[in-house]
Amino acid sequence: MKKLNCLLSVIFIQSFFLPTALAQEENTAIVPLPSVDDFSRGRDGWSFGLGLGVEYETAYEGSDEFGLEVQPAGAVQWRKGDNIFYFAGEALGWRGLRADTWLLEAAVGFDEGREENDSDDGRLDGLGNQDEGAELVLQARRALDSDWRYWLVGRAVTGGDGNLGLLGVGRRFGDQLDGTGSELNFVAVFHDSEYANKGFGIDQGQAAASGLRETTLSGGLRSVGIDYNYRHYINNNWQIYGEALFEYFGSEVRDSPIARSNYEAEIGIGFIYVF
Known part of the structure; x- marks a missing residue:
């Protein structure tokens, strides 16, 4: 299957490859980061990207089972100056650039949940x-230099099942201003007890039904991780994108019977047509 995916990717690229002729000054993204979708080409108004991606990832958080998943990619966006409003999959949000060094973002999305047959x-x-x-997802990135070569990032996720927070630092590679290139992020992730027990806790009823040890987590450090975009x-229209993620769980999570593995990992590749 992996060889087939690689072969299909090569055929696709060879079929659609043409020399890139996008002038940087005409295609400036709101920030030049590959992890931030921006289909506006530097212009105000509506923009649209549509595509498909394939991910090879763990079946659920803490799983030692892996599988392939096909997902839609892209977004509908509306840009006005340094603000972009977007609808992407199951997320509706806004991001805005302030003082050229702060990228702020707010979005409402959906947690996929978990089903017994995920395993x-x-x-x-x-x-x-x-x-x-x-x-609700709130995020802020603070550039440490004028060209977004390095930055700090903070994220808060809150909903009906607790709260999760993330702190990290990033590094961008390449000199493009159109949002292409690559980047690395190093992060530490924290969760409160409610969020921790949603993913890795086992109450009395679940313990009786599953035969697993009753487990209650107190919250704190969830994991440390690295991701590459x-x-x-x-x-002029086709984008290729990729992402790789590795997350190593903290000791309390690793002790949960649900965590069959000490880490979570995924790798994905996809294509987007920008209209």
């Missing part, structure tokens, strides 16, 4: 299903 090996049997729920214009 093909029956590792979740007896734990019940977790419903999808809405959550890549984006490139194949020609």
Whole structure:
């Protein structure tokens, strides 16, 4: 399957490759970061990107099972100066640039939840299903230099099942201003007890039904991680993007019977057509 995916990717690139002819001054993104979707080409008004991605990832948080998942990619965006409003998949949000060094973002999205059949090996049997729920995501990035070569990032996620926070530092590679190139982020993730027990806790009823040890987490450090983002214009309309993520769980999470692995990982690649 991996060889087939690689072959399809090569065929796709060869079929659609044309020399990139986008002038940087005419295609300036709100910030030049590959992890930030910006289809505006530096212009105010509506923009639209549509595509498809394939991810190879863990079946659920803490799982030692991996699988392929196909997901839509892209977004509908409306830009006005240093503000972009967007609808992307299951997220509706806004991001804005302030003083050229602050990128602020607010979005309402959905947590996918978890189902017992997410585990093909029956590792979740007896734990019940977790419903999808809405959550609010607030994020701020602070550039440490004028060209966004380095930055600090903070994120807060809150909803009906607790709170999660993230602190990190990032590094951009390449000199492009159109949001292409690559970047690395190093992060530490924290969660409160409610959020921690949603993913890794086991109450008395679940313990009786599943045979797993009753487990209650207190919250604190959830994990440390690294992620890599890549984006490139194949020609005037086609983008290729990729992401790789590795997250190593903290000791309290690793002790949960739900965490069959000490880490979570995923890798993905996709294509977007920018209209």
